[in-house]
Amino acid sequence: MGRRARQLGFTVALLIAAWLWWWEPVPAPPLPPGSEPSASRSVASEPADDGEAQPGPSKAGATAPPPSAACTPHAAASCHEGDLYWLDSCGVVGELKESCQGRGCAADSCKPARAAHNACGRTSAYGECSGDVAEACIGEQLVRVDCASRGGRCVMTGEGAVCMPRDDAHGCKGYEPARCEGDKLTLCVDGRWQSVDCAARRASCSERGASAHCEAPTVVGLAPLGLASEQCNDRDDDADGHVDEDGACDEVALVAFVPEGAQLANLDARMTEELAILNRVFAPTRFRWARTREAPARYRVFEPRHMEQAASALGQSESRYQAPGKAASSGEPGLPFYVPVLFAEKLKVDPPKSGMSTLPNARCGGVRVSDAPSPVSGLIVLTEARQPETLTHELGHYLGLCHTHEQIARLAVQADGVELCERTGDSICDTADDPGPPGCFQAGQCELMCRDGSRPDPFNIMSYYLGCRRVLTPEQLAEAARNLTLRKAWFRCQDPRACPCDPKLKAACPAEMSCHPTGSGDAPWWCELDGVGAPGTACGDASQCSARAFCLAGAGSSARCVRPCDDEPGCTCMDVGLPVRVCAQDLR
Ligand SMILES: [Ca+2]
Ligand SMILES: [Ca+2]
Numbered sequence: 001m002g003r004r005a006r007q008l009g010f011t012v013a014l015l016i017a018a019w020l021w022w023w024e025p026v027p028a029p030p031l032p033p034g035s036e037p038s039a040s041r042s043v044a045s046e047p048a049d050d051g052e053a054q055p056g057p058s059k060a061g062a063t064a065p066p067p068s069a070a071c072t073p074h075a076a077a078s079c080h081e082g083d084l085y086w087l088d089s090c091g092v093v094g095e096l097k098e099s100c101q102g103r104g105c106a107a108d109s110c111k112p113a114r115a116a117h118n119a120c121g122r123t124s125a126y127g128e129c130s131g132d133v134a135e136a137c138i139g140e141q142l143v144r145v146d147c148a149s150r151g152g153r154c155v156m157t158g159e160g161a162v163c164m165p166r167d168d169a170h171g172c173k174g175y176e177p178a179r180c181e182g183d184k185l186t187l188c189v190d191g192r193w194q195s196v197d198c199a200a201r202r203a204s205c206s207e208r209g210a211s212a213h214c215e216a217p218t219v220v221g222l223a224p225l226g227l228a229s230e231q232c233n234d235r236d237d238d239a240d241g242h243v244d245e246d247g248a249c250d251e252v253a254l255v256a257f258v259p260e261g262a263q264l265a266n267l268d269a270r271m272t273e274e275l276a277i278l279n280r281v282f283a284p285t286r287f288r289w290a291r292t293r294e295a296p297a298r299y300r301v302f303e304p305r306h307m308e309q310a311a312s313a314l315g316q317s318e319s320r321y322q323a324p325g326k327a328a329s330s331g332e333p334g335l336p337f338y339v340p341v342l343f344a345e346k347l348k349v350d351p352p353k354s355g356m357s358t359l360p361n362a363r364c365g366g367v368r369v370s371d372a373p374s375p376v377s378g379l380i381v382l383t384e385a386r387q388p389e390t391l392t393h394e395l396g397h398y399l400g401l402c403h404t405h406e407q408i409a410r411l412a413v414q415a416d417g418v419e420l421c422e423r424t425g426d427s428i429c430d431t432a433d434d435p436g437p438p439g440c441f442q443a444g445q446c447e448l449m450c451r452d453g454s455r456p457d458p459f460n461i462m463s464y465y466l467g468c469r470r471v472l473t474p475e476q477l478a479e480a481a482r483n484l485t486l487r488k489a490w491f492r493c494q495d496p497r498a499c500p501c502d503p504k505l506k507a508a509c510p511a512e513m514s515c516h517p518t519g520s521g522d523a524p525w526w527c528e529l530d531g532v533g534a535p536g537t538a539c540g541d542a543s544q545c546s547a548r549a550f551c552l553a554g555a556g557s558s559a560r561c562v563r564p565c566d567d568e569p570g571c572t573c574m575d576v577g578l579p580v581r582v583c584a585q586d587l588r
Contacts, residue, residue, distance in 0.1 A: 079105035081276060082388075082470070101446050103467070126437035126464045127161035127351055129154035134161040136351040138385070145350045155191030158403055160437070160464065163350040164191045178212040178410065180205035185214050187410055189369075196411060197371055200533040200544070203413045216415040225548055226511030229489040246336065252484065253290035253338040255318050259299040262345055264384065274391040281392045281461055281472055285481065290338060293318065302344040302383075304356060308375050311358055312494070314340040315377030319491070321498035337488045339398060341391065342381045354386035357397040360483045361512060361529050364402035365427025367412045371532050373543040376494045378487065389461060389469050396462050400483035401476055402426040404456060404463045405436030430475040432457045437464050486512055496526040503550070503564045503580045515564075516542035516550045517578075524579075533561040536586040552582065562586035 071090035077097045078087050082104045086094040100110035120137030127136030132148035147154045147163035155164045156174050164171070172188035179186050183199035198205045198214035206215040228238040232249035236242060256271060258264065271289055279286050295314060302310075320334035347353050362374040380394045387393075402408060404426050412423040421429035434440075434456035440448045446458045446468035458465035461472050472480070489510035493499035500523050501508040501515035508515040509527035516528045530546035533539050538558050539551040545561035553559040564580040565573035571583035 077108045079107060081280065084108065084110060101444075101468075103445050122441050124437040124442065124464070125160070125466050128438060129156055129161045134163055134351050136161055138352055143351045147350070150350075153191075156438070157190035158406065159353055159356075161351065162191070162353075167192065180207050180212045185212055187212070189410070195371065197532060198413070200371070200531075200537045200539075201413050202534045202537065203415075206414075211410070213409065214413045216413050218415060218417055225507055226509060226513065227489070227507050229485055229510060231485055251286040251288040253335050254287050255290055255314075255335070255338045255340050256292040257295040257299070257314050257340060257342045258292060259295045259342070259344060260297040262297075262300045262343065264343055264345065267343065270388070273388050277389050277470075278392045278395060281389075281470065282395070282477065282480065285484065287339075287395075290335060291318065291332065295342060299342055300345045301348055302342065302346070302381050303348045307356070307358060307379060307381070310342065310381075311340070311375055311377040311379035314342060314379055316494050319494065321492040321495050337491045339395065340377075340379050342379060344381055344383050346383045346385065347381065352385050353383070355380065355382040355390045355394045357381070357394040359397055360400045360487055363400055364397065364406065365408055366400070366422070366479065367402075367408045367427050368532055369408075369411055371544075373531060374529055376490050376529055387466055387469075392461050393469065396472065396476070396480060399480035399487070401428070401462050401472075401480060403436075404431050404434040404460050426462065428473065428475045428479065430473045431460060431462075434460075434463060440465075486510070490529065493527050493529075496528075497523055499527045501525050501527045504566070506548070506566065508548075512546075514542075514546060514548050514550065516545070535561050535563045535583065536588070537561055549586065552576065552587070557587075560587055 071088040071092065073088045073094060074086045075089035076087045077084045078093065079085075080093055083096060083100050084098040084105055086097045088094055098110060103111045105111060119140060120142045123135050123137050123142055125137050127134055129135075132146065132152070132154045134145045134147055134154045136143050145163055150163065152163045152165050153171065155162055170192045172191060172193050174188050174191065176188050178188075181195075183197070183205050185196040185198055185205045187194055187196065196214060201214055201216070203214040203216035206213060208215070230237050230242075230244060230246055230248040232244055234243060254275075258267070275287060275289060299310065318332075318335050318338055318340075320336050347356065357380045358375070358378040359369065360374075360378065362368055362370040362372070378398050380391070380398055382390055382394065406426045407424075408427045409424040412418075412427065414423055419429060421427075425431070425433055433454045435450055435452055435454050439452060440450040440454070440456060442458070442465060443449045446465065448456060448458050448465065450456065456463065456465075457471075458468040459471050460476075461469045462476065463469060490513065493510065493513060496518065499509075503515040503517075503525050505515075508525075512530050513527040514530055515525050518524060518526050528543055531539075531544035533544040533546055533549070533551075535545070535547055535549040537560065539545050539561045540559065542551045545551050547563070549561035549563045551559050552562045563571065563583045563586055565571045565583045567573055571585055573581040574584040574587070575581050
């Protein structure tokens with residue numbers, strides 16, 4: 001089929017999609033065992049201009065009006081979001097005719113099953129290291145990169161085989177066992193030695209069992225404190241007398257950033273398709289492309305080391321909360337919240353990767369994966385090598401989801417009071433165990449054979465089984481929704497001057513932020529993201545403290561995370577010459 005015909009087919013699919021609100025939602029594709037259909041879906045987006053009242057997103061279980069009697073059902077079949085659906089004689093999409101099992105479709109038929117053994121053999125997109133040679137299947141071709149010839153080494157990371165620079169001081173291979181150094185856990189993560197401070201988590205480092213880990217006898221739970229933020233739930237969450245105000249139920253804005261001079265193929269069509277997948281997978285949460293902006297040309301080939309810096313620049317440039325003298329380049333008013341999405345040509349990574357994202361406060365599945373302070377801002381970077389669902393996968397990371405093959409047990413505090421599924425795997429209880437692509441072989445397009453007998457779900461968006469991914473579990477969706485609320489609340493605090501606080505208040509800052517001294521006269525206290533340090537534990541600076549605590553040097557002892565005191569149980573208030581009294585117990 002010619003290119004023009006394909007484009008036409010795509011346009012037709014979109015026109016049909018725009019009419020779906022009137023009929024019934026497209027049924028979800030058949031789901032693998034263990035998953036559940038997402039609560040609702042609706043393809044309605046922009047209000048039509050005919051003046052008719054528009055139905056909102058359909059609620060789960062709502063009944064749709066019956067198709068018009070004048071239209072004959074099952075008149076034809078059409079490819080829609082990778083599967084075949086029936087069309088009636090009026091061109092309206094009906095129920096699923098045939099699932100293409102992740103192979104995709106063209107016109108009115110599923111694409112043929114790919115040979116199980118293509119040029120890549122058993123090597124997946126995730127790839128493998130053989131010595132310092134990285135091998136990965138990129139576009140059905142086996143790509144081999146000799147990392148050593150470039151002065152590097154091959155490392156198995158959470159994103160598969162990657163060439164990394166040699167690093168005699170901090171480099172590791174990945175199979176070295178974790179060990180305890182005092183109360184610090186030392187382990188190899190993504191090719192570098194990393195330190196996890198068990199003491200800061202009020203845990204101890206234990207070498208009991210197969211590998212060292214942080215261990216606590218009981219869960220130390222501190223009630224989450226923070227300003228209530230308005231969520232889309234028909235309730236007045238922040239008790240200001242208004243329900244779901246300030247756009248709590250609006251579509252979430254995505255801002256596309258395109259580097260100056262970037263060569264990007266079919267960008268508009270790809271963005272439309274990517275948004276449709278995003279809205280189907282994250283339903284009922286909805287997203288929209290709010291605006292497209294130019295980014296510096298140096299981001300055409302994106303250097304992952306610049307992630308934080310780029311996130312801070314692109315995460316603020318379209319914001320309503322501008323630092324003085326940094327007015328938005330365009331005349332448009334700043335947005336109260338948005339997700340920056342950078343369309344780079346490629347990432348400066350070998351073998352090539354399709355995208356990357358920051359995690360919210362360095363957490364995935366609710367577990368902190370790094371002790372380093374985390375930037376408030378987030379960023380998603382997509383490359384030309386991406387799959388249609390890569391944006392959805394990266395947004396999952398942006399909203400705090402791990403890969404399904406994550407091994408969070410390495411980093412999570414092991415405590416009896418916490419469910420095993422919350423401190424192992426991806427820390428989500430309703431996802432299937434996934435040993436990851438190296439341990440599983442794609443025998444058919446979406447049929448996995450795993451060495452250890454596991455039955456991972458190749459259809460999960462957060463997996464690495466490319467070509468199959470299309471769903472999130474209810475618990476993944478709940479964790480993503482929780483993090484969306486947090487990210488919205490944190491957004492203004494990208495600029496500390498937009499986020500002053502009063503340390504005397506219990507709820508001074510958004511959840512998971514604490515009121516910390518800045519050391520500056522004009523804005524003495526501001527909300528900063530929590531670190532790993534529990535109250536009463538040692539700290540180097542305020543960014544390491546959590547649960548309302550800030551870092552205070554005691555007389556003759558090391559600095560501690562201390563809470564402001566308000567005569568609450570367990571705290572004796574103590575005057576230390578600051579505007580707030582502090583909890584004496586935290587300084588002991
Ligand atoms: Ca409210
Ligand atoms: Ca609400």
